[in-house]
Amino acid sequence: MSELAVRVTGIGVYGPGLTGWEQAGALLRDGRAPAATEAPKPAPPLLPAAERRRAPDTVLYAAQAAAEACAMAAADPALLPCVFSSTQGDIAITDYMCATLASTPRELSPTKFHNSVHNAAVGYWSIATGCRAPSTALSAWIDSVGGGLFEAAVQTVDGDAPVLFVAYDAAAAGPLRSVVPFDCGFALALVLAPAEYGSGTQLRLRRAGSADTSTPAADWMQALAARNAAAAGLPLLQALAGAGPRHLRLNAGAGFALQLQVTP
Amino acid sequence: MPTPIPPLAVTAHTATSAAGRGVEAFARALRERRGGLRSNDFGSEPLACWIGRVDGIEDTPVPAEFAAIDCRNNRLAWIGLNEDGFLASARAAVQRYGAERVAVVLGTSTASIGATEEAYCGLADDGGFAPPYRNFLLHAPHSLVAFVQGVVGATGPACTVATACSSSAKVFAQAERLIRLGWADAAVVGGVDTLCGSVLFGFNALQLVSDAPCRPFDVARRGISIGEAAGFALLERTDAAGRAAPQLRGWGESSDAHHMSSPHPQGLGARLAIADALQRAALDASAIDYVNMHGTATPANDAVEAAVVAEVFPATTRASSTKGWTGHTLGAAGIVEAVACLIALEQAFIPGTLNCSEPDPLCGPQLALDNVATAPQFALSSSFGFGGNNAVLVFGRGGRA
Numbered sequence: 001m002s003e004l005a006v007r008v009t010g011i012g013v014y015g016p017g018l019t020g021w022e023q024a025g026a027l028l029r030d031g032r033a034p035a036a037t038e039a040p041k042p043a044p045p046l047l048p049a050a051e052r053r054r055a056p057d058t059v060l061y062a063a064q065a066a067a068e069a070c071a072m073a074a075a076d077p078a079l080l081p082c083v084f085s086s087t088q089g090d091i092a093i094t095d096y097m098c099a100t101l102a103s104t105p106r107e108l109s110p111t112k113f114h115n116s117v118h119n120a121a122v123g124y125w126s127i128a129t130g131c132r133a134p135s136t137a138l139s140a141w142i143d144s145v146g147g148g149l150f151e152a153a154v155q156t157v158d159g160d161a162p163v164l165f166v167a168y169d170a171a172a173a174g175p176l177r178s179v180v181p182f183d184c185g186f187a188l189a190l191v192l193a194p195a196e197y198g199s200g201t202q203l204r205l206r207r208a209g210s211a212d213t214s215t216p217a218a219d220w221m222q223a224l225a226a227r228n229a230a231a232a233g234l235p236l237l238q239a240l241a242g243a244g245p246r247h248l249r250l251n252a253g254a255g256f257a258l259q260l261q262v263t264p
Numbered sequence: 265m266p267t268p269i270p271p272l273a274v275t276a277h278t279a280t281s282a283a284g285r286g287v288e289a290f291a292r293a294l295r296e297r298r299g300g301l302r303s304n305d306f307g308s309e310p311l312a313c314w315i316g317r318v319d320g321i322e323d324t325p326v327p328a329e330f331a332a333i334d335c336r337n338n339r340l341a342w343i344g345l346n347e348d349g350f351l352a353s354a355r356a357a358v359q360r361y362g363a364e365r366v367a368v369v370l371g372t373s374t375a376s377i378g379a380t381e382e383a384y385c386g387l388a389d390d391g392g393f394a395p396p397y398r399n400f401l402l403h404a405p406h407s408l409v410a411f412v413q414g415v416v417g418a419t420g421p422a423c424t425v426a427t428a429c430s431s432s433a434k435v436f437a438q439a440e441r442l443i444r445l446g447w448a449d450a451a452v453v454g455g456v457d458t459l460c461g462s463v464l465f466g467f468n469a470l471q472l473v474s475d476a477p478c479r480p481f482d483v484a485r486r487g488i489s490i491g492e493a494a495g496f497a498l499l500e501r502t503d504a505a506g507r508a509a510p511q512l513r514g515w516g517e518s519s520d521a522h523h524m525s526s527p528h529p530q531g532l533g534a535r536l537a538i539a540d541a542l543q544r545a546a547l548d549a550s551a552i553d554y555v556n557m558h559g560t561a562t563p564a565n566d567a568v569e570a571a572v573v574a575e576v577f578p579a580t581t582r583a584s585s586t587k588g589w590t591g592h593t594l595g596a597a598g599i600v601e602a603v604a605c606l607i608a609l610e611q612a613f614i615p616g617t618l619n620c621s622e623p624d625p626l627c628g629p630q631l632a633l634d635n636v637a638t639a640p641q642f643a644l645s646s647s648f649g650f651g652g653n654n655a656v657l658v659f660g661r662g663g664r665a
Contacts, residue, residue, distance in 0.1 A: 002446040082519075088404060089426075094377070098384040101461040105309060106468075113466030114525040114650055117373065118405055118426030123651025126519040132533060134517035135653060136434060139424040141406035147423050151438065158441045159266075175384060178392025179400050207364070207447075254410060255363075255419030 002207070004153040007200040008240055009162065010073025010191030012065035014042050015231060016184050016224065021068055028238040033220035038184065046070075046077065047128050055115075055124060057185055058090040062121040062168040063128070065189035070164065073191035077129035080164040080191065081155055084122040085138045085148025087169050087229045088180055090115065095174035121168065144169075145188070145233040146252030152192055153205050162193040167230045186228035188237060201240055201264050208257040214249035236260060265539075268546035271660065272440055272512045273505035274497050275450075276353035278344060279603035281493035281590040282316030286347035290589075291607045294615040297635065299589045301477045301489050306459045311468050314477045316491025316591025317459060318343070330411055333402050335379035336458045337372070338411040344456065344494025345415060353498050354416045357450040366418035367448035368409055369439045371431025371455035373595030373649075375424070376407040378460035408456050412496075420448045426595065428649030429558070431455055432495065433598025436657050437515035439499050449504070454496035457595040463490055470525060478561035478592070479619040480585035481570060481627055485561040491591025495599030497606075510606050513642065513658040514545025520652025526564055531572040533654045534646065538576055541644065541656040550578045552658070553640030554614045555630065556601045558648045559585020560592050565648065567626055574628025582638075583630040588618025598647040602657055605643035609661045612639040 011021045017034020018024040027034060043052055044063035052060065062084060070077045088094075093116045100108050117123070119137035126135050134155075140147025145167040152165035168187035172180040195202055208214075216222070217235045224231040232251070238244035239262040248260045278286055282300030283293040293300065304310040306317060318340060326334045326342045345351040358366050383397035392398070401407055406424045413422045421442055425431045432455025439451035457463075467473045467490060474487035499512060518540070520533035527534070542549060555577060557569055566585075573583050586604045593600050608614050614636040623631050645657045 004445075078521075087406075094380065097462050097466070098377075098381050101381050101465060102384040105461055105465040106311075108465045108469045110466075110469040110471075113462070113469055116462065116466070117428045117650045119428055119649070119651040119653055120524070122427075123519075123524050123653065126521050126652065127523065130521045132519050132521050132536060135427075135519045135651075136425060136438075136517075137427050137651075137653075139405045139426060140422065141401060141404050141410065144406075147421075150421065151423065154438075154441050154445060154447070157445060175387050175392050176380070176403065178388075178390070179398055179403055181400070253422040254413055256421055 004157050004205040005195035006153050006156045006192040006203050007195055008190050008203050009193045009200040010069035011240060012068030012189035013237060014061055014064045015039055015186035025241040028241040029243045056090040056093055057170045058168055059121045059124045061185045061187035062166045063125055065187035066125055066164060066166045069189035069191045075162055075191050078131045080162055081133040082122050082135040082164045083148055083152040084166045085144040087142055087144045089118045091170055091176055091180060092173040095176050140253045142229040143251040143253050145230055146250040146258055150252045150258060156192040156194060160194050162191055165190045165192060167233055169228045169230045182228045184227050186230040188230060188233045201262060204261040205258050208249050208259040212249060212259045215245045266543050269544045271502055272499045273502045273509040274512060275500050275505045275509050276350050276498040277603055277606055278348035278350040279495035279600050280318060280344040280347055281593055281600055282318060282491050283589040291611055293589055299618050301591055307461060311464055312475055313473045314489040316489060318492055332399050333407050333411055335376040337376045337408055337456055340458050340492060340494045341408055341412055341456045350496050354452050357498060358417050361449040363417055363419040365420055365449040367420040367439055367442050367451040368413045368418050368422040369435040369451055369453050370409050370412060371425045371435045371595050371598060372408050373428045373431055373457050374460055374462055375405045376402055377462050378458060381461050416452055427653040429594050429597050430647040430649035430653045430655040431595040433647035433655035433657055434517060436512055437517055451499045452496060453499060454599040455596045456494040457593055458492040472562050477619050478587055480559035480561040480587050480617055481566050481623050481631060482620040483622045483624050485566060487562050488560045489591040491593040493590060493593035493596040493600045495596055495603050508662045510609050510662045511660045513660045514541040516540030516656040518654045522652050525650050527568045531568040533652055534572050537654040537656040541658050545658040547642060549576055552577060552581050552642050552644045554608050554643040555581055555583035556605050556645040557583055557585045558646045559587055570624055570626040573630055577630055579629040581630045582614045582632040582636050584615055584617040584632045586615055601645045605645050605659045608640050608643050609659060613637050614640060
């Protein structure tokens with residue numbers, strides 16, 4: 001059976017009550033639920049000030065978590081292939097686009113249009129960091145954390161070099177609230193490295209089978225994952241923090257789930 | 265630098281665009297130099313431009329069990345899957361290898377956004393979507409893969425790649441890795457994008473839409489003609505497929521790190537992706553007989569790409585853009601142009617460039633205006649997207665190890 005073995009050398013997270021790995025990791029280790037239900041708008045250090053002001057929320061959340069993971073890994077972001085994954089992209093921009101098209105289509109903003117592409121976050125990130133390595137923007141609907149983690153692990157093993165993985169989603173906006181249940185922003189990022197080198201927590205991925213059992217995530221994690229699908233990665237973050245089950249099941253698509261093994 | 269990869273067999277492929285439904289119609293249009301563009305008749309307030317529209321989508325609903333995600337994009341996917349026996353080939357792969365061993369990796373830029381646009385035109389009293397549109401998946405970028413995965417019956421790794429206009433080229437790279445690393449025995453790759461307000465008015469806002477049929481590489485080019493298309497390919501290991509099928513020989517991916525909607529002025533990212541693709545194919549640029557360029561007909565893209573091709577490839581390589589036939593099919597451009605390369609390899613002719621009469625002086629001797637009767641061994645296809653996202657594929661003729 002196929003297995004992917006990688007190391008996690010950097011971690012970043014940004015969401016309600018989880019505003020950085022140091023704070024979130026401590027909370028997850030203690031098994032506490034976050035107190036806050038909202039997070040202040042992130043101000044990612046690697047984006048130029050002008051971009052921080054006008055960039056869509058998805059770009060800010062993704063870049064915030066990505067910058068933190070790269071700093072912890074002491075990795076030069078210019079050299080890391082990027083796998084960014086999101087259920088829905090920037091819903092506020094989709095709302096703007098659809099509302100404008102329904103009323104005054106000829107007045108559509110050109111900047112909002114090029115920000116509407118699903119790869120806007122990874123595009124801004126690669127421009128800000130001067131990264132010319134391959135970059136991709138994926139979706140596996142509400143299983144985008146697992147789908148993106150899987151592709152990032154495949155690329156780490158294939159390229160025998162570190163890869164930056166970011167999963168993010170934003171709050172729904174406008175009439176889209178009637179179909180997209182997300183009501184907060186959330187992003188997590190991991191720098192994955194080949195298992196053979198260096199130090200760092202080992203992560204093994206294989207296809208989950210019917211014999212694999214899984215412990216349900218804590219209630220507050222499930223509740224946050226319902227508010228933003230990127231938070232489905234919280235049980236993995238808890239295991240990386242050194243607490244909670246070390247064997248986890250993570251959905252990666254319809255009929256395709258990963259069995260993860262975390263070894264500190 | 266990457267190491268060479270074993271080739272994969274392309275055991276089935278198909279494309280449906282304004283240039284025709286299925287490979288034979290596309291090949292005939294290319295051979296007879298009959299483009300599929302028409303004056304824009306899409307939507308209630310059409311912009312004065314030309315589009316590549318597929319007829320009959322409105323009359324072809326998806327199968328009833330997928331009615332919840334029925335939309336223009338999945339309808340075109342359904343039409344495309346039923347050409348060239350592709351759906352039967354994909355289902356046969358599921359039978360042969362088992363559902364878990366067949367991956368589905370598809371590219372799209374806007375997926376089902378047309379359905380979201382429609383929902384905004386008739387909101388319910390509570391300000392939300394009207395009942396037929398109250399379905400989360402219908403409005404998700406993943407709607408295409410969910411549909412195709414369901415129709416094919418595959419449960420292997422399944423993923424949407426949405427990197428704008430490089431999407432359905434990058435799927436070949438992702439699927440190749442999955443098969444080589446042992447996570448799948450076959451992969452359905454490809455992509456679908458359909459006409460919608462977002463792209464027509466969006467590219468218009470960026471002043472990238474031509475008011476006349478697009479003229480790739482012509483000195484008088486004024487922008488793109490937006491098109492819609494569906495295309496698919498089935499990838500398998502060569503030992504399972506025999507020697508006759510054409511082959512995926514290499515892929516390369518890169519980022520420009522320059523600008524969200526303009527290419528790097530020296531085409532640095534494009535050069536990196538071409539170099540990596542050639543390295544994986546273990547081929548020198550001189551081995552490439554045909555380059556299907558991205559060739560969108562915007563002033564900036566074609567200027568950069570013309571200079572890159574002129575410098576990287578020898579004078580004997582033929583290069584062309586087929587967007588004069590299909591329009592720029594955005595997230596489906598990678599698969600449509602992969603199929604154009606496969607047609608060149610299998611039918612022994614290189615398509616020229618439609619609507620180009622006076623080439624930009626930046627173009628090298630590689631640019632083919634007329635079709636060329638020759639039997640290429642190797643073809644390379646370039647796809648470049650917003651965000652500076654680049655992907656390059658190399659295909660080879662079958663019948664070799």
